[in-house]
Amino acid sequence: MKIAVLMRAVPDPVEELELDGADLDRDFLGYVLNEFDDHALEEGLLLKEESGGTLTAFALGSADEVEQMLHTAIAKGADTAQKLGDDLDPVDAHAQAATFVSAIGDGGYDLILSGVQASDEIDGQVAMLVAASLGLPHVSVVVGTTIGDGSLRVTKEYWAGITADYDVVLPAVLGIQTAREAPRYVAVARIRQAQESGALEEVEIDQPENSSGVTITGMRLPEAGEGAEMIDGDEGAAAGRVLEILQAAGVR
Amino acid sequence: MSNDILVFVEHLNGEVTDATYELLATARTLAAQTGGSVEAAVIGAGATGLAASLGGADRVLVADTDALGAFNPQGHAAVFSGLVASREPALVLVPYTSVGMEIGNQVAVANSLPLVSYCLSVDASTGLSATCQLYSGKVEADVVVDGERAVFAMLAGAASADDGRSGGAAVAEDVDVTIPDLAVSFVGIAEPEGGDVDITAGEVLVAIGRGIESEDNIEEAQELADALGAPLAASRPIIDQGWLPKTRQVGKSGLTVKPKVYLALGISGAPEHLEGMRDSATIIAVNSDPQAPIFGVAHYGWVGDLFDFIPELTERLDG
Ligand SMILES: Cc1cc2nc3c(=O)[nH]c(=O)nc-3n(C[C@H](O)[C@H](O)[C@H](O)COP(=O)(O)OP(=O)(O)OC[C@H]3O[C@@H](n4cnc5c(N)ncnc54)[C@H](O)[C@@H]3O)c2cc1C
Ligand SMILES: Nc1ncnc2c1ncn2[C@@H]1O[C@H](COP(=O)(O)O)[C@@H](O)[C@H]1O
Numbered sequence: 001m002k003i004a005v006l007m008r009a010v011p012d013p014v015e016e017l018e019l020d021g022a023d024l025d026r027d028f029l030g031y032v033l034n035e036f037d038d039h040a041l042e043e044g045l046l047l048k049e050e051s052g053g054t055l056t057a058f059a060l061g062s063a064d065e066v067e068q069m070l071h072t073a074i075a076k077g078a079d080t081a082q083k084l085g086d087d088l089d090p091v092d093a094h095a096q097a098a099t100f101v102s103a104i105g106d107g108g109y110d111l112i113l114s115g116v117q118a119s120d121e122i123d124g125q126v127a128m129l130v131a132a133s134l135g136l137p138h139v140s141v142v143v144g145t146t147i148g149d150g151s152l153r154v155t156k157e158y159w160a161g162i163t164a165d166y167d168v169v170l171p172a173v174l175g176i177q178t179a180r181e182a183p184r185y186v187a188v189a190r191i192r193q194a195q196e197s198g199a200l201e202e203v204e205i206d207q208p209e210n211s212s213g214v215t216i217t218g219m220r221l222p223e224a225g226e227g228a229e230m231i232d233g234d235e236g237a238a239a240g241r242v243l244e245i246l247q248a249a250g251v252r
Numbered sequence: 253m254s255n256d257i258l259v260f261v262e263h264l265n266g267e268v269t270d271a272t273y274e275l276l277a278t279a280r281t282l283a284a285q286t287g288g289s290v291e292a293a294v295i296g297a298g299a300t301g302l303a304a305s306l307g308g309a310d311r312v313l314v315a316d317t318d319a320l321g322a323f324n325p326q327g328h329a330a331v332f333s334g335l336v337a338s339r340e341p342a343l344v345l346v347p348y349t350s351v352g353m354e355i356g357n358q359v360a361v362a363n364s365l366p367l368v369s370y371c372l373s374v375d376a377s378t379g380l381s382a383t384c385q386l387y388s389g390k391v392e393a394d395v396v397v398d399g400e401r402a403v404f405a406m407l408a409g410a411a412s413a414d415d416g417r418s419g420g421a422a423v424a425e426d427v428d429v430t431i432p433d434l435a436v437s438f439v440g441i442a443e444p445e446g447g448d449v450d451i452t453a454g455e456v457l458v459a460i461g462r463g464i465e466s467e468d469n470i471e472e473a474q475e476l477a478d479a480l481g482a483p484l485a486a487s488r489p490i491i492d493q494g495w496l497p498k499t500r501q502v503g504k505s506g507l508t509v510k511p512k513v514y515l516a517l518g519i520s521g522a523p524e525h526l527e528g529m530r531d532s533a534t535i536i537a538v539n540s541d542p543q544a545p546i547f548g549v550a551h552y553g554w555v556g557d558l559f560d561f562i563p564e565l566t567e568r569l570d571g
Contacts, residue, residue, distance in 0.1 A: 013520065016543055017390050024391070093369075116353070119387045122395060124357045124367040124405075132361035137326045137435035141350040141505070153439065156325075157505050158264060158350050161444030161498050164322065169435040175353070177505075178492045213366035213402070218394040219386075222548050228537075230547075231554040238554040239564035242515070242536055245552055246480070249512050249534050251456045252569075 001053035001147075001170075004107070005044045006100045006114035006126065007037040007073065009063035013119065022216050026090070031063035033072075036115025040127075042179035043145060044113045045077045050147055053110075057081040058103050060096060060208075062088040067200065074194035075186045085205040093121040095208040097129035103203065104134075109171060111152070116141050116175040123212035131173035139166055140175030253401060255288025258341035259309065260332055260359075262351045264323070265441075266298060268305050271347035275406055276308035276416030278374065279345055283310075285376040286342050292422070295331045296320040300424070307419035313339070315429045323351055326436040329358035331429055336363050343376060344403040350505065356405045366402040368395055370523070374404050388522040389545035408504070408527040448499035449483045456480050456513045459502055459529070461487040463518015463539065463558050467495045473517065476562050479569035485509065487519045503528035517558045521546025 009031040011017065011024060018025040041057065048055040057073040059066045061083045070081040084103050091099075104112065112134075114127035131138035139154045143163065146153040151167045157177060158164060168174075194200075231241045246252035257279040262269045272292075279290040292309035294302050299316040306312045313335060320327045328351075336344055336359050344359060346352035348370060360367035368374075370384045372392070380397040382404060451457060458477040464470060470484075477484040484500060491501045502509055504524035514532035519525060521537070521544055529535070530549050537550035538561050547553045554561065 011387060013388055013390075014541065016541070017387060019391075022393075024387075122369055122384055122386060122393060124360060124369055125353055128354060128357035129361065132358050138354060138358075139325050139436060140354050156350065159505050160507055161501070161505070162264070162441060164441045165439035166325070167437045167439055172435065182493055213398040214368055215396050215398070216393045217381075217396050220392045221390065221543065222392055222545065226548065228547055228550045228553045231552060235554075235556060235560035235564045238538070238556060238561055239568050242552070242554075242565055243568050245534065245536060246456070246513060249456075251512050252480075 001047055001051035001110045002108055003044045003048055003053060003055040004104055004109040004112045005041050005055060005057045007057055007059040007069060008034045008118050009066050010034045010118050010120060019219050022218050031065045033069045034115045034118045036117060036176060038183045039179040040113040040115050040176035041073055042183040043176050047145060054079045058100055059083060060088060060099060061085040062090050070200050071191050071194040074199045075190040076184055081200045083200060083202050088207055091208045092123045092210045092212045093126050093129055094123055094212040095210050097126050097133060099208045100130055101133050111170055112173045113176055116177040123214045125175060127173055127175035137168055137172045139168060141177045142174045143178045144180035253340045253342060255286040256341040257282045257288060257290050257343045258339060259292045260346045260355050261292050261294040262347055263302055268302055270413040271349050271408060273413035273416035274411045275345045275347055277411035278406060282343055282374060282376045288342060293332055293335050295328050303424040306422050308416040309422045312422045312424045313427045314424050315427050317429045319431050322438040324436055324438055325354040327431050327434050329355050330432050333359045333362035342401050346405050348405040348407050352405055356403050360403045366397050368402060369405045371404050371406045372410055385523055390543060407523055444498060448497050451483045451485045451500055452507055452509050454483045454511050456482040457485045457509060457511045458482050458515050459485040459519060460490060460517050461519030462489045470495055472562050476566045479566050487525050516546055519546055520544050
């Protein structure tokens, strides 16, 4: 099985965000691998191991952290990785999808995996946009796969814990929500090895153009705690107040 | 092009979902702005029988076919894309759910329409615009669409499902369905296993998120829950790590809970989590990040370390 995994760097969710006009203030923003792409990579690695196939990881070079992300993917077991462009301005999901589609080209991939969503996808989900523009069958919100006879069995999650199984004839695109196993860890030494392995290819590309027909005209940070009573003081004060609230609600 | 609003009807096991009724409510408001009507497209085996429960629409387009016995990502998307092509609605609404996520992207690309995702609200009174949630709910964005038509993927809670449920009888119209050769085939549905505590029955819930950091720390949270006589619930990452069973997950792909008190510890408040607990009578949040979106739905909040807070409250409850 020849597998492609599409990875995105997204603003670190634990960082305090600041705005600059109609965008985030990106000057000091840290980026991390989109958590769902980490699961896509894991599911891809498991399938690669089971099928004796190969895996290539792709990422857009729009953040400093991308190289580290791709080296980590190699250290975990990706055969090759491609960093698409360098120091690109962030672009919308349509432009990301189009860039991935041209990088995948007619590479003959049986399976294209990416995270179910990313936190900045205002104009659609990259995995499903890639499926649509390649005209490939797709399943999203995937929580596990099993290699079958001539097809891949894919478990899709609905809601309230309900899941459904589908048989998918490859080639296909999957939006991965959760890999069947928690993403593996890899020793820093292995990442350093990957840095020296030459498995990371830097592909020169022009700055992609936004093409979604959707424009962000303004951004706001919703007032945190608006309408909430914020409890002052230390943990003792907090616990005391919470006990009062529990008592007032009649559950204590 | 028409002035109509076309709604994708999501249904499972013979029932139209609340997410669909929310779309119908939103569509009604939008139709008043465009001067068009509300159409609902219901696709799949048994679709005919569902038309009667879609009185919130003016017209129900029924694509009843045994070839699509259950939701098929490829098949449903192809049929719905075809309907959008032939009806040319001004606005297309899909739910931002497990099902809608597959449909929205396909239909937008197939019809060369812009797609706006994570929508909290849509306005069609002058041009098309929307308010959307980004960065896991930390940012609200104002969005403008080029052109007069677009697909909108609506977040849960954007409108009241009850508003979309009301209404008289819609006119049902059978539509022709042509289904392409499908590379995706439905195998079967699995319902969650029972046998664990039922978190939807708890009067008080203690819910933990990624802030709990490690499996070893779950015990401390469990002790607090025990002191309260409350089940221990969690956000998705805790379940995905295998630290608690799936039956404890609150949110979009987990359970919806409405306890008297929901105590959220180390949960950021991503929209997918809020979807499952925002209607709790009292929400108390403890989080070290003052910007955490959970404080946006909480009634009471404390900014601080949950590892400081938990033993303090447990002690007061035991004491
Ligand atoms: C299709 C789909 C369905 C989903 N369904 C669900 C669902 O059903 N339920 C669900 O929960 N999620 C769901 N998610 C995932 C969701 O998007 C978020 O990733 C998830 O809710 C985040 O969980 P969290 O808040 O625990 O973690 P994080 O977002 O990582 O938040 C952890 C929080 O803990 C705080 N924290 C850290 N350390 C401490 C400390 N010592 N003291 C206090 N606070 C601390 C941090 O400030 C942060 O706010 C779904 C996603 C998708 C795409
Ligand atoms: N041992 C590891 N296993 C998996 N991912 C890692 C590991 N170390 C670092 N990373 C990833 O590499 C990025 C930078 O890591 P660091 O600079 O070590 O904090 C982070 O986004 C991590 O997700």
